[in-house]
Amino acid sequence: xxxxxxxxxxxxxxxxxxxxLAGAGSGKTRVITNKIAxxxxxxxxxxxxxxxxxxxxxxxxEMKERVxxxxxxxxxxxxxxxxxxxxxxxxxxxxxxxxxxKAGFSLFDDKDTFALLxxxxxxxxxxxxxxxxxLIRSISNWKNELMMPHQVLQRYKTGIEAEHGKWYEEYTxxxxxxxxxxxxxxxxxxxxxxxxxxxxxxxWQMWIRYLLVDEYQDTNTSQYQLVRLLVGERARFxxxxxxxQSIYSWRGAQPKNLKLLNQDYxxxxxxxxxxxxxxxxxxxxCANILIENNPHVFEKKLFSTLSQGEKLSVLVAKNEENEADxxxxxxxxxxxxxxxxxxxxxxxxxxxxxxxxxxxxxxxxRIPYKISGGMSFFGRAEVKDMMAYxxxxxxxxxxxxxxxxxxxxxxxxxxxxxxKLGEFAHLEDIALFEAMCHEQLHAIxxxxxxxxxxxxxxxxxxxxxxxxxxxxxxxxxDFIKTLQYEEHxxxxxxxxxxxxxxxxxxxxxxxxxxxxxxxxxxxxxxxxPEVVQRLTLRDMMERGEDDGEAxxxxxxxxxxSKGLEFPNVFLIxxxxxxxxxxxxxxxxxxxxxxxxxxxxxxxxxxxxxxxxARERRQMGEFIEPTPSRFLYELPSDDIExxxxxxxxxxxxxxxxxxxxLAGLKSILGD
DNA sequence: GTGCACTTCGTTTTT
DNA sequence: CGAAGTGCAC
Numbered sequence: 001x002x003x004x005x006x007x008x009x010x011x012x013x014x015x016x017x018x019x020x021l022a023g024a025g026s027g028k029t030r031v032i033t034n035k036i037a038x039x040x041x042x043x044x045x046x047x048x049x050x051x052x053x054x055x056x057x058x059x060x061x062e063m064k065e066r067v068x069x070x071x072x073x074x075x076x077x078x079x080x081x082x083x084x085x086x087x088x089x090x091x092x093x094x095x096x097x098x099x100x101x102k103a104g105f106s107l108f109d110d111k112d113t114f115a116l117l118x119x120x121x122x123x124x125x126x127x128x129x130x131x132x133x134x135l136i137r138s139i140s141n142w143k144n145e146l147m148m149p150h151q152v153l154q155r156y157k158t159g160i161e162a163e164h165g166k167w168y169e170e171y172t173x174x175x176x177x178x179x180x181x182x183x184x185x186x187x188x189x190x191x192x193x194x195x196x197x198x199x200x201x202x203x204w205q206m207w208i209r210y211l212l213v214d215e216y217q218d219t220n221t222s223q224y225q226l227v228r229l230l231v232g233e234r235a236r237f238x239x240x241x242x243x244x245q246s247i248y249s250w251r252g253a254q255p256k257n258l259k260l261l262n263q264d265y266x267x268x269x270x271x272x273x274x275x276x277x278x279x280x281x282x283x284x285x286c287a288n289i290l291i292e293n294n295p296h297v298f299e300k301k302l303f304s305t306l307s308q309g310e311k312l313s314v315l316v317a318k319n320e321e322n323e324a325d326x327x328x329x330x331x332x333x334x335x336x337x338x339x340x341x342x343x344x345x346x347x348x349x350x351x352x353x354x355x356x357x358x359x360x361x362x363x364x365x366r367i368p369y370k371i372s373g374g375m376s377f378f379g380r381a382e383v384k385d386m387m388a389y390x391x392x393x394x395x396x397x398x399x400x401x402x403x404x405x406x407x408x409x410x411x412x413x414x415x416x417x418x419x420k421l422g423e424f425a426h427l428e429d430i431a432l433f434e435a436m437c438h439e440q441l442h443a444i445x446x447x448x449x450x451x452x453x454x455x456x457x458x459x460x461x462x463x464x465x466x467x468x469x470x471x472x473x474x475x476x477x478d479f480i481k482t483l484q485y486e487e488h489x490x491x492x493x494x495x496x497x498x499x500x501x502x503x504x505x506x507x508x509x510x511x512x513x514x515x516x517x518x519x520x521x522x523x524x525x526x527x528x529p530e531v532v533q534r535l536t537l538r539d540m541m542e543r544g545e546d547d548g549e550a551x552x553x554x555x556x557x558x559x560x561s562k563g564l565e566f567p568n569v570f571l572i573x574x575x576x577x578x579x580x581x582x583x584x585x586x587x588x589x590x591x592x593x594x595x596x597x598x599x600x601x602x603x604x605x606x607x608x609x610x611x612x613a614r615e616r617r618q619m620g621e622f623i624e625p626t627p628s629r630f631l632y633e634l635p636s637d638d639i640e641x642x643x644x645x646x647x648x649x650x651x652x653x654x655x656x657x658x659x660x661l662a663g664l665k666s667i668l669g670d
Numbered sequence: 671g672t673g674c675a676c677t678t679c680g681t682t683t684t685t
Numbered sequence: 686c687g688a689a690g691t692g693c694a695c
Binding site: 055056057083084085107110129186187247248251350352373415417449538539557560578584 | 679681
């Protein structure tokens with residue numbers, strides 16, 4: 001397929017800063033990948049001089065795949081395609097000592113951050129979740145605005161800001177002591193570093209000769225500053241964005257960065273991509289009508305030359321179980337009649353917990369599925385345990401990791417012992433693990449506890465040394481054997497089956513560790529700390545054939561569906577309170593929810609099916625939600641509501657096997 | 671110190 | 686309703 005004139009222009013304009021306003025499905029990924037190929041093939045850029053940045057791991061992975069299939073695996077070697085956070089991580093790693101940290105630092109996720117701040121502020125806030133969360137938000141906002149603790153304290157002398165500022169400073173000190181960074185640090189630290197250090201800045205500007213940024217409307221202040229510093233005076237960059245798909249404002253994203261770019265770079269070239277290659281006319285029309293209800297930064301009119309397409313459907317279900325059942329029945333029917341594959345179907349939802357009921361129903365019907373994002377893998381206890389062990393093994397200053405595993409499996413280090421150790425560590429101003437290694441141990445603890453502690457520290461130190469020496473995964477397998485972790489799983493699981501699955505998850509994690517350690521054609525080998533950092537960012541490479549080829553129904557949130565497309569899409573839970581989400585209704589932020597709906601609708605290529613439940617359980621209570629206002633904003637001629645009884649998954653399955661296509665059609669009332 | 675029964679609390683979205 | 690946290694009996 002040839003590029004259209006606008007796309008072509010976007011690809012070939014390389015002499016200065018370039019902003020591509022790309023509507024949904026207008027081929028922006030094609031533009032980016034083609035541009036990368038163009039830079040390499042026609043403009044003598046080396047792949048290693050080009051960096052492309054996205055926001056989600058999913059998008060980065062997709063782009064990596066697309067580039068390597070366009071350019072060829074070998075030719076794309078060295079190309080930097082990553083999320084903002086991974087890019088930041090890589091910059092930090094190169095200058096870790098300059099920044100005052102030690103190699104092998106831990107990455108704190110928001111749970112770790114919460115635990116630490118909750119702990120620190122205990123005297124003031126007494127564990128009040130709302131207070132701590134407000135504090136976290138303040139700190140995060142300051143980091144996004146590149147404000148260091150001393151600057152905050154200078155600016156605010158009184159009030160809540162001064163109080164939060166005090167904790168911000170305290171928090172930063174403790175993070176240093178833990179040799180830990182949080183997610184915001186991954187952007188803030190490189191940005192501040194590049195801003196302050198001319199030599200380092202020039203080094204990176206030499207290294208990254210061309211920068212491409214995807215989903216530019218989602219950048220926040222620090223990310224935009226990072227972009228500016230990386231491109232420098234040369235300003236060789238292309239950013240691609242669409243204000244209608246800005247769905248991360250809660251994370252500090254500033255769609256106004258699109259406008260700001262125009263001010264900061266007067267020579268900015270603006271190119272609009274308005275032809276949609278993805279969706280049927282009907283779907284695109286509905287999306288356009290919906291989004292017209294929002295104000296716009298830039299005017300653009302998307303059009304499609306594809307066929308008219310089927311009407312959009314709304315399945316109305318009794319309750320959430322029935323919703324899952326009906327959606328799956330409809331999915332099976334569509335699949336059978338169109339002779340499509342499972343992977344041609346996506347089930348999209350506003351919040352993660354909605355996947356649960358569907359997961360159950362899919363399992364019941366033996367339909368292969370894949371849930372991306374959310375908690376499914378990294379939320380599991382055994383995976384969290386192993387991640388904590390890995391963190392502790394690579395960074396013994398990481399108190400949070402230690403706390404998670406210190407008594408898992410149980411090894412006789414209980415609450416009392418831990419309290420004593422904590423007190424001692426605090427007194428001496430050392431990490432917990434260091435306290436556990438202290439020679440005065442026997443003076444503080446009872447003989448039994450001291451023995452357990454010693455055995456534990458010895459094991460950790462020994463394993464840590466062995467890991468540094470190599471053959472890591474074998475070491476890890478030995479390690480969990482010594483821990484008797486498998487026995488622990490079997491002892492605590494309700495059934496052997498569950499323990500078996502848990503053990504398999506541990507194995508899966510180790511396989512990832514191994515793959516990342518080894519590296520492959522696209523990814524350089526990593527050290528153990530790097531692997532742990534990667535895994536914390538959930539940024540693992542695709543394990544080849546495994547995923548892309550697997551025939552599975554795709555389940556994901558609307559947020560993580562951005563940038564993807566599917567022949568058939570189910571957008572479930574189209575109800576007031578869910579989409580738009582209740583908190584957005586309360587905060588009068590409907591526009592972002594509408595963009596979210598817009599993103600969902602524009603994922604669909606051929607068939608889009610909504611679903612609503614008339615009754616839903618919410619924290620044990622029954623509620624009767626009303627259908628989402630967005631459904632009523634769509635042109636009614638293009639929507640078919642199915643209030644009447646639709647078949648459930650059992651009926652579809654039976655008729656399919658017993659009577660074939662004719663039987664299926666008869667029960668579908670066709 | 672461990673394990674179980676009981677209570678409480680909560681649900682956006684991601685790195 | 687389900688996860689995570691608390692308190693209490695061994």
